[in-house]
Amino acid sequence: MGRTNPTYRDALRAIEERWAEFRRALRRHDQPRFDRLFEYAREHADASGLLNHQNPLLLALLSIDLEQETCLDEHEQRIAELETRVDQLSNRDGDTTNAGGEDNE
Numbered sequence: 001m002g003r004t005n006p007t008y009r010d011a012l013r014a015i016e017e018r019w020a021e022f023r024r025a026l027r028r029h030d031q032p033r034f035d036r037l038f039e040y041a042r043e044h045a046d047a048s049g050l051l052n053h054q055n056p057l058l059l060a061l062l063s064i065d066l067e068q069e070t071c072l073d074e075h076e077q078r079i080a081e082l083e084t085r086v087d088q089l090s091n092r093d094g095d096t097t098n099a100g101g102e103d104n105e
């Protein structure tokens with residue numbers, strides 16, 4: 001017996017094909033970003049396929065959102081690490097300037 005519903009990967013491929021003209025109209029520097037969105041959707045194709053939702057675009061958008069949340073978390077962690085490093089360097093520099101026993105006031 002054959003499948004009555006297309007697979008999620010087939011549906012995602014069809015969505016991407018429907019958006020091909022939009023992609024071509026984008027500025028060249030935005031096209032890789034657009035492609036990345038579909039890469040994000042493909043990253044979660046297994047989970048999306050299990051749901052077999054009647055609207056595969058909704059699953060693609062949720063997958064894209066999930067990947068963007070992951071990127072945000074990574075950026076926030078990196079910012080926190082950099083802020084800690086800046087604080088450490090500032091404290092170290094402050095200790096060095098006061099090492100001569102001079103008062104900054």
